[in-house]
Amino acid sequence: MSHLLEVNNLEVKFALRFGDLTAINGISFALDRGERMGLVGESGAGKSVTGFAIINLISKPGFISGGQVMFNGRDLTTLSNEAMREIRGNQISMIFQDPMMTLNPVLTIGTQMVETLLAHRGITRAEAEAIALEKLKKVQIPSPEKRLAQYPHEFSGGMRQRIVIAIALLTDPEIIIADEPTTALDVTIQAEIMDLLQQLCESEHTGLILITHDLGVVSQVTEKIAVMYAGKIVETGPTDRVVSNPRHPYTQGLIKALPGSLQPGARLNQIPGMMPTLTDIPPGCAFNPRCSLCDTICREQEPPLKAVGDDACKVACHMVTK
Template sequence: MPLLEVSNLEVCFGLRSGAVKALRDVSFTLERGERLGVVGESGAGKSVLGFSILNLLSRPGHISAGSVRFEGKDLATLAPEELRSIRGNRISMIFQDPMMTLNPVLTIGVQMVECLKAHRKISTKDATYIALQKLKQVQMPSPETRLEQYPHELSGGMRQRIVIAIGLLLDPDIIIADEPTTALDVTIQAEIMDLMLNLCEQNNVALILITHDLGVVSQVSQRMLVMYAGRIIEQGPTKEIINDAQHPYTQGLMNALPQMAIPGQKLNQIKGTMPPLQRIPKGCSFNPRCEYVLEVCKHNLPAFTQSGNCQVACHLVAELNQEKLLVKEV
């Protein structure tokens, strides 16, 4: 049994103008200790996916279909008390902006101890000891003084370290990191990503890394999902996707990176923009922007086709695969 199994997840936001589906038919699994990257542009639904795993969606958002099974228990239908014993304890989450995550009026120490005490029967002294250990694990300089400090006294990189330390406090099985380094500078980003990678490897923690940065994903994750307009359009081993992306959108995303173009030449752009969720086109949601659009793309939703070790939702890839098979048979 996989550690986490998301199947046919659908998330709906009920708006005055009608219900909007932010996620449609999302399915994937996560094994213990595995690192999974989730990539997509803003509005693709990657953060909603992160939130819905822990059922943290607030009104008007809700899981309207599908299930999120963690060790066999469906988190989508779990009672609030039971869910609370999993949140932060077995599955913890790291958000983009560390200033928004930390409470500005409590010291770091109080916040860390509070978190431990909420989940375990433990004395303040022992909790402080664990907090100190975790701060040392994230290579926080002078951890003892940090416990007495308030979040505003620390720099962005240090705050994110604290948030990671809090995420690790209860030795979770899964960490969901939603754009953990987007608010940080490149040199700090490299440090934090390295740290997270090491901690996950050492403690055998599974990581779901949500980001728009293909570079980060390619270096950290073993498997990746590419999302577009609320659906997974390609998933598979990171190496395979980075080296040989199948879906035209993934290819376009990769080619649009400045490092893929010859300096001074025009960048390869994907025309148009992602449609708003209220106006997702019929058929394949990428079809108006796709260079290789076929007639069938405008009417039918593509199913996943196996291509190597990857699964791709694209009619063209499916057709090409079919042709290859035919050639083989002949």
């Protein structure tokens, strides 16, 4: 059975005066219909660039320099802007960190939703209004009829993010890419939004790629996970198995840094050092300057992403053998 989305050896570079910098270095993963996947890592790991590359929205000086993004049998990296517009926002929707960046402050919610539908579907305005109302109900916005006539500033942050999700659902997409969708919200609202996204993906059979630095959120919502570091996937597998038995030292560090992983009152663990910038990614394993297991081979050879234990989990680490 072929996958709904298949990313094969994707590479993204940024063309700068002194040469090209590699932001995404040959990553591969697949997503099936209705499947929920998490892309996890610190800032600078390449998660958001991956999301933008899937929908071919890398802005200059960035460009896709290699690999494929196969969606329903078509390679999205080869399509024209016009062909991509039919897919982007229609079959693949994206939800961003800050809802105020997505919503137009001078248009009512109803206008924005109706215009989105009219741009993608050959339907009447009355039909578009009916769909907009239905989607607002789906994301549990109270008194949706009244809300359609309101402006973005009249909503709380959590409500705005619900509206952004409703807009993403307007065209019944096959995949939603959610880029840190709860970062700007407080913890209780975060949990509500993530529950909502999970319910919607299950009921609509929509695939989800959740981009986040928060392993706690990923473990609640996704079925599989890919941990990214310096533009590469360093560990991947079913979410419950990666979270309960992380093998890569970086994944172990991320999990130990979660507040709930320690005794109350204990100091939080943190991974020493910083994610390397694109200009100074070290030779060998990019994580080696921060890693307590680092050996000579780690400084000299880049570890391949290989199966460990069984085929379900893969890890890119010279020190992990089983």
